[in-house]
Amino acid sequence: xxxxxxxxxxxxxxxxxxxxxxxxxxxxxxxxxxxxxxxxxxxxxxxxxxxxxxxxxxxxxxxxxxxxxxxxxxxxxxxxxxxxxxxxxxxxxxxxxxxxxxxxxxxxxxxxxxxxxxxxxxxxxxxxxxxxxxxxxxxxxxxxxxxxxxxxxxxxxxxxxxxxxxxxxxxxxxxxxxxxxxxxxxxxxxxxxxxxxxxxxxxxxxxxxxxxxxxxxxxxxxxxxxxxxxxxxxxxxxxxxxxxxxxxxxxxxxxxxxxxxxxxxxxxxxxxxxxxxxxxxxxxxxxxxxxxxxxxxxxxxxxxxxxxxxxxx
Amino acid sequence: xxxxxxxxxxxxxxxxxxxxxxxxxxxxxxxxxxxxxxxxxxxxxxxxxxxxxxxxxxxxxxxxxxxxxxxxxxxxxxxxxxxxxxxxxxxxxxxxxxxxxxxxxxxxxxxxxxxxxxxxxxxxxxxxxxxxxxxxxxxxxxxxxxxxxxxxxxxxxxxxxxxxxxxxxxxx
Numbered sequence: 001x002x003x004x005x006x007x008x009x010x011x012x013x014x015x016x017x018x019x020x021x022x023x024x025x026x027x028x029x030x031x032x033x034x035x036x037x038x039x040x041x042x043x044x045x046x047x048x049x050x051x052x053x054x055x056x057x058x059x060x061x062x063x064x065x066x067x068x069x070x071x072x073x074x075x076x077x078x079x080x081x082x083x084x085x086x087x088x089x090x091x092x093x094x095x096x097x098x099x100x101x102x103x104x105x106x107x108x109x110x111x112x113x114x115x116x117x118x119x120x121x122x123x124x125x126x127x128x129x130x131x132x133x134x135x136x137x138x139x140x141x142x143x144x145x146x147x148x149x150x151x152x153x154x155x156x157x158x159x160x161x162x163x164x165x166x167x168x169x170x171x172x173x174x175x176x177x178x179x180x181x182x183x184x185x186x187x188x189x190x191x192x193x194x195x196x197x198x199x200x201x202x203x204x205x206x207x208x209x210x211x212x213x214x215x216x217x218x219x220x221x222x223x224x225x226x227x228x229x230x231x232x233x234x235x236x237x238x239x240x241x242x243x244x245x246x247x248x249x250x251x252x253x254x255x256x257x258x259x260x261x262x263x264x265x266x267x268x269x270x271x272x273x274x275x276x277x278x279x280x281x282x283x284x285x286x287x288x289x290x291x292x293x294x295x296x297x298x299x300x301x302x303x304x305x306x307x308x309x310x311x312x313x
Numbered sequence: 314x315x316x317x318x319x320x321x322x323x324x325x326x327x328x329x330x331x332x333x334x335x336x337x338x339x340x341x342x343x344x345x346x347x348x349x350x351x352x353x354x355x356x357x358x359x360x361x362x363x364x365x366x367x368x369x370x371x372x373x374x375x376x377x378x379x380x381x382x383x384x385x386x387x388x389x390x391x392x393x394x395x396x397x398x399x400x401x402x403x404x405x406x407x408x409x410x411x412x413x414x415x416x417x418x419x420x421x422x423x424x425x426x427x428x429x430x431x432x433x434x435x436x437x438x439x440x441x442x443x444x445x446x447x448x449x450x451x452x453x454x455x456x457x458x459x460x461x462x463x464x465x466x467x468x469x470x471x472x473x474x475x476x477x478x479x480x481x482x483x484x485x
Contacts, residue, residue, distance in 0.1 A: 016317075024471070025471070025475055026468075026471065028472075030475075031475070035484070038484045039482070039484045041484075042482070042483075042484040170388070170391060170392075172315075173315075173316055173384075173387060173388050173392055174392065176315060176316035176317045176320075177316055177384050177392055177394075179317075179320070179341065180380060180394075181410065181431070181466065181467070181470045182394045182395045183395055183396060183403060183406060183407070184384070184392060184393060184394055184395070184396060185392070185393045185396030186388065186391055186392050186393075187391045187392075187393065188391070189391075234396075236396065237481075238406075238474050238477075238478045238481075239474075239478065239481070239482050241482050241484070242478075242481055242482065
């Protein structure tokens with residue numbers, strides 16, 4: 001079974017539902033033949049609709065397709081790692097990001113500009129050189145947050161696939177358990193809400209503004225899951241049509257939970273975006289947390305620089 | 314192998330308290346009965362009835378345990394047999410099911426079996442039957458009575474379900 005065989009399971013549900021439905025009631029003194037025929041027709045109609053309930057889920061995003069983008073962001077984190085705080089601050093799927101040795105060249109820049117004076121030199125030091133490690137670390141955290149958001153999406157779709165397969169399997173097993181004299185119940189545990197908690201650690205107080213937004217996704221999920229009480233639903237019913245109705249209800253509940261989880265991730269990412277935007281739109285360059293203002297020198301040309309700045313081209 | 318296949322192929326055995334009768338149920342409702350050598354020849358009718366009733370009770374209890382174990386294993390513990398009642402109808406179902414009296418008899422009527430709620434079993438053997446019937450005829454008659462009882466139980470549960478839950482199915 002499993003997600004890969006979702007439609008085969010749906011087909012098995014249909015067959016089993018019709019098979020059981022045929023014998024659920026028998027013609028008797030109290031049950032006329034027309035009732036039996038109407039009953040069987042009703043079961044068959046609802047059993048035939050089962051595949052259509054599962055079909056849309058076969059188009060859920062493939063979690064594996066997030067791997068490329070996640071790996072790309074991991075490479076970026078490697079480039080932005082200063083060596084001060086090398087482990088992934090958010091994702092539990094994280095790893096250690098050794099310091100990017102190329103960035104140590106920034107230290108030698110301090111020496112290079114030692115003999116340089118004047119306003120341009122002062123501004124280069126205060127607005128670019130001094131905040132550079134902090135900005136780089138913030139960028140490291142920001143990329144970690146974006147990576148965690150992608151990992152949360154990936155985990156969400158993976159759990160969604162598992163949950164829809166669980167509904168199909170529980171329905172089939174329930175139908176198979178209906179021949180006895182008992183009144184059964186198949187329990188389904190929705191993993192989709194908890195899925196993003198498995199990815200995200202709770203955000204520590206030391207993390208800057210933007211990061212807490214994505215961290216909130218994790219803690220909200222943890223609150224809901226409560227570590228013990230993952231949301232559950234059940235497949236039950238004494239007759240096939242009741243069982244199929246409970247299956248449909250479970251599917252609708254799953255859709256709600258996917259949308260809820262997706263919205264949590266979406267609003268966290270939107271929060272990050274807002275935080276960055278507000279931090280960068282400040283008129284005071286000292287408050288630009290994620291990107292230092294581009295040094296004027298970077299766009300300088302031989303003609304635009306006075307020789308006494310020490311710049312010889 | 315899924316639930317249906319495992320239930321169809323399950324084999325459950327039971328032995329009466331004094332070890333004189335062994336009974337087997339295969340699948341949903343196929344019964345086999347065997348007497349220990351010499352038991353049939355020396356048993357009194359009352360002893361025969363008591364031992365048959367007791368082996369039937371133990372056999373059915375074992376069968377239910379096995380059935381639950383299969384469901385449990387096949388569902389990783391997510392399939393609950395006889396889930397707690399969620400409304401008055403469920404309560405009614407459980408109450409009335411416990412009081413369903415299922416009956417079965419051999420075609421010649423010489424062996425009759427009844428069970429209330431599949432827990433309280435009694436067996437009645439017609440006077441003189443043990444003297445008149447060979448051992449294999451008696452075991453065959455007991456098997457037929459037991460299988461007829463299981464069919465009767467299933468029919469009565471089907472009727473009970475319909476009487477309680479029919480309104481929840483809008484089929485007319």
